[in-house]
Amino acid sequence: MDFTTLELRYVGGLGKGKGMAYSMKADQMPDPDANPGFGGAVRMQLSSDALFTWLALTPDKFWVNLNPDQPNKVMDARFGRTDAGRVLLEADLEMKRDFSEAVNPDKHAGAKVYWDTAPRRDGMPCFPGVRMWIEPKPAQVREQDGGIYILDAPLKVSTQWLDVDYTVPGSTECKDLSDAEKKAIERSVAANVMPLVEERVNTDPDYADLRAVYTARVAAEYIRQQDAKKATDFRAIIDSDDVSAWPLRDPHQDWTREQVWNRYMDSIKKGIEWFELKYGGKVYNQGVGGVDFSKQPKRNIPEAQFVAQNRDLDTTTANSRKSDDTSYRDLDTLYLGAGPADGGSDEDPGGDPSPRPTPTPSDTGRPSDPPSSPAPDPTGPGDDGATPPPGNRPDPDGGLADTGSDTPVGLLIGLAAVLAAAGGALTWWMRRRRTASGDR
Structure with a gap:
């Protein structure tokens, strides 16, 4: 099993004294004899801790x-003491690195289109002073x-x-852009640069941890909904603001948000990424240098679509809770899971496992309508009693649309979830001018 792909894909069996049943999905290693999978305990610990973090902290x-x-x-200070928070902040910084590479016109045709068509000052194209954030598209689920x-x-x-006051020493910026020019830059970056970054976020191993904690977020919102209807073993944890059991x-026990800020x-x-821009007889040496989970949209698919597109998944999921691992339809995909017997369990679903595993280090988009929380203005990091960011104002219920087992529920635009870099996730730039003859 390739444990770097391990993600939570089913939760159920909730109720007082029942704990939770779950199943997780992972790809098989292409050649397990020569290159066996490892790190399963670490990956499962991350998903488990993230699930309880999403339950314990309020979505704001x-x-x-x-x-x-x-x-x-x-x-937020409490969020910053969890691995879920660490993963989101590291992913934000990783996304900026990927953007820096994706906007290099010597490597990517889309980037060249941007530079060739961008607004200009003195013959040179203006760089995109934009922020970026990762947000969930509607998760497809079946209840x-x-x-x-x-x-x-x-x-x-x-x-x-994004307009910011900070200016990199020595850089040249287009400070007099009109609103129309700023919108044109937004559209061009979205069309010519962001598709490459988005593909990496969804497929690259560097974002595997982010994808794992996001699927745990979907599961946590389902647990919240079910507990609101009828008490489960998670009630004392939900919105307790106590994440001390999942540190x-x-x-990464010495990780801090300040370290990431300094980097x-x-x-x-x-x-990060340096390249030359040549326009109007001049040459420039160009250098390019937030995650918000407050909401989580989902779309419940109808039964006919579930059966047609996911044949035998229900049986595979059920079997995965009874055997070490279960293959899905002879594909290179495995499911493994666990859960209490039908008679229930007195086990506490939370807490710090014992013995504790010793992990190995893992490698460290806006909808058509404006997202619900693109620009938080949160309280300071030392404020343990942080209030919802004024510019964020997340849905206190977590924004998971109500679903039923028979009726598909479409995405509600108002529930669009801003996942990453929600507050001023700035792309950073330095631009140093030199003459065509090579003077710096």
């Missing part, structure tokens, strides 16, 4: 923010058999113009 805390104008508003099947949980990378784990600012000053 599920954001991160890297903005050079807001060093004291990186993320039946006393639980929820998470069939697909895609992510989207969005962008929007940052080895080897971010260092990248702004030094640049």
Whole structure:
């Protein structure tokens, strides 16, 4: 089993004294004899801790923010003491690195289209001073058999113009852009650059942890909904604001949001991806240097579609809770799971496992209508009693649309979830001018 692909894909069997049944999906290793999978305990620990983090903290805390104008508003203090929070902030920074590479015109045709068509000043194209954030597309789910099947949980990378006061020393910026020019830059970046970044977020191993904690977020919202209807074993955990049982784990136990902030600012000053721009007889040496989970939309698919597209998944999921691993339809996909017997269990679903595993380090988009929370203005990182960011104002219920087992529920635009870099996730730039003859 390729444990780097392990994600929670079913939860159910909820009720007082019943704990929870679950099933997780992972790909098979192409050659397990020569290259066996490892790290399963670490991946399962991450998904488990993330699930309980999403339950324990209120949704207004599920954001991160890297903005050079807001060093004291990186993320909520409690969220910053969890691996779920760590994963979101690291993914935000990783996305900026990927954007830096994706906008290199020497590597990508879309990037060249952007530079060739961007608004200009003195003959040179203006760089895109935009923020980016990752947000969920509607997760496809099926609610039946006393639980929820998470069939697909895609992510989207969005962008929007962002004015900031911070200026990289020595850079040349287009400070007099009109609103129309800013909108044109937004559209061009979204069309020519972001598709590549979005593909990486959804497929690249560097974002595997992000995808794992997001599917746990979908599952957590289902548990919240069910507990609101009838008490489950999770009631004392939900909205308790106590995440002490699910802390940052080895080897990340000393991780801090300030470390990421410092790396971010260092990248702004030094640049990441360097390339030349040649326009109007001049040459420029160009350098390019938040995650919010407050809501989570889903679309419940009808039974006929579930059966047609996911044949035998219900049986495979049920079997995965009884055997070590279960193959799905002879594909290179495995399911494994667990859960209490039908008679229930007195086990506490929370807490710190014992013995604790020793993990190995893992590698470290906006809808057509404006997202519900693209620009939080959160309280400072030292404020343990953080209130909902004024610019964010998330749905206190977590934004998971009501679903039924028989009727598909379409995405409600108002529930669009802003997942990453919600507050001023700035793309950073340095531009150094030199003459065509090579003078810097």
